[in-house]
Amino acid sequence: MTRQVEAHHYCGHLNEDMRQCLIYDRPDADARLIGLEYIVTEELFLTLPDTEKPMWHSHEYEVKSGVLFLPGVPGPVERKDLEKVAKTYGKTIHFWQVDRGDELPLGLPQVMMALTRDGQLYPSLAKDVESRYGVSFEKERANRAYMEGPTHGIHPKANAAGIGLKTVLREIECKPSVQSESVPRVFV
Amino acid sequence: MASSDKAPDSMPVGDGSVPPGKPLTMGHQVIDKSAQMLQTLKPIKQMSQHVCTFAVYGHDMSRQIEAHHYITRVNQDFLQSAVYDSNDSSAHLIGVEYIVSDRIFDTLSHEEQKLWHSHDHEVTSGMWVNPGVPEMIQKSELENIAHTYGKFWCTWQVDRGDRLPLGAPALMMSPQVVNMGVIKPELVRVRDNKFKISTEELRKQRANFAVSKPGNARAADYWMHTGKGFAIDIEHVEMKMLEGPKYP
Numbered sequence: 561m562t563r564q565v566e567a568h569h570y571c572g573h574l575n576e577d578m579r580q581c582l583i584y585d586r587p588d589a590d591a592r593l594i595g596l597e598y599i600v601t602e603e604l605f606l607t608l609p610d611t612e613k614p615m616w617h618s619h620e621y622e623v624k625s626g627v628l629f630l631p632g633v634p635g636p637v638e639r640k641d642l643e644k645v646a647k648t649y650g651k652t653i654h655f656w657q658v659d660r661g662d663e664l665p666l667g668l669p670q671v672m673m674a675l676t677r678d679g680q681l682y683p684s685l686a687k688d689v690e691s692r693y694g695v696s697f698e699k700e701r702a703n704r705a706y707m708e709g710p711t712h713g714i715h716p717k718a719n720a721a722g723i724g725l726k727t728v729l730r731e732i733e734c735k736p737s738v739q740s741e742s743v744p745r746v747f748v
Numbered sequence: 749m750a751s752s753d754k755a756p757d758s759m760p761v762g763d764g765s766v767p768p769g770k771p772l773t774m775g776h777q778v779i780d781k782s783a784q785m786l787q788t789l790k791p792i793k794q795m796s797q798h799v800c801t802f803a804v805y806g807h808d809m810s811r812q813i814e815a816h817h818y819i820t821r822v823n824q825d826f827l828q829s830a831v832y833d834s835n836d837s838s839a840h841l842i843g844v845e846y847i848v849s850d851r852i853f854d855t856l857s858h859e860e861q862k863l864w865h866s867h868d869h870e871v872t873s874g875m876w877v878n879p880g881v882p883e884m885i886q887k888s889e890l891e892n893i894a895h896t897y898g899k900f901w902c903t904w905q906v907d908r909g910d911r912l913p914l915g916a917p918a919l920m921m922s923p924q925v926v927n928m929g930v931i932k933p934e935l936v937r938v939r940d941n942k943f944k945i946s947t948e949e950l951r952k953q954r955a956n957f958a959v960s961k962p963g964n965a966r967a968a969d970y971w972m973h974t975g976k977g978f979a980i981d982i983e984h985v986e987m988k989m990l991e992g993p994k995y996p
Binding site for chain 1: 749750752765767768770771772773776779780782783786787788789790791792793794807809822826828829830838840841843844846848852856860863899901903904912913914916917928971974975976977978979980981982983984985986
């Protein structure tokens, strides 16, 4: 929660209920590909196994607070999209921890959580984005007040069920492929 | 919960489509088109190569997939790619691969190197292909790639039948000349027919490429030295919270 990142998503629809996004650290030509996100409607989210749901986060707060926005897209068009996004859930994995100064994508993937209420986002990060893009989160919050989150409310298992998630590396015996049994093994 | 979980807990089957869901509505198509016209989308416009190759799951090397990389060459020593399971417009985004030159690879710690795989065999065997691009045009790029190392995280195990991206990311390994790294001939045949190429011909043409042999100092292709792969586990931990109202 203490480490927060500005993320630029480049999204495409697989169908009406699902999007897949590439995440970059900047909207520039030399941006670093730092992760990806999958976004699904509430309907699809509810079909996920309970063990899977904690890895997904809700989008209601990000949308309604104004911090999630489509740069360059006029408000009315943007809001037509975001009223749907407010009801979705996302699974975000980051591979490159640029915020801690890594010059290369080191270590293990991180399962990312989203902002879920006021008081979490560092004001300095917010102000920086607002001034660069000429947007006002407060103003957008008012424009988006009519939007609603998931029809069934935010699922209790989403957002890591309120605790954190960590990825851990484990060594595992390799399973030999059946068809290449005749090929000599190289292990020293 | 782990990347090596045998099969995910069951999900409703429905019509079996991957992912499940309704066709894109006209409303959304319009929004997408508007956004596309108004936004610059610079990072994704840097993708300059489509590569078709194969990868093997690090935690279960009997599972092999055809992978489609959409690559951005960032500089002489670094490339980043979005990986899909096909080259169709309906392709699933299945992961991300980072590629570094051997020069950069040698600066990584031993622990970090274990997560990476070599590319020399993948290139010289003809597995790594730019569909539709004449070999001659690609030659210098291929020779460069043959000296690189990759780190490939797969986030959607479509080959396992997952209709949505489930579980922890999986670490992938590259095709190799021995045992568990050998790509099933049937997979190669299907790929070759689809793109009207001959992997065998490419192998012959590339036989003279100078390669960067992973020496003893390099820990890439960990499974080849140890017989062990890697799985990723997801564990619950106490999230580090913000301290009261005091933050910058």
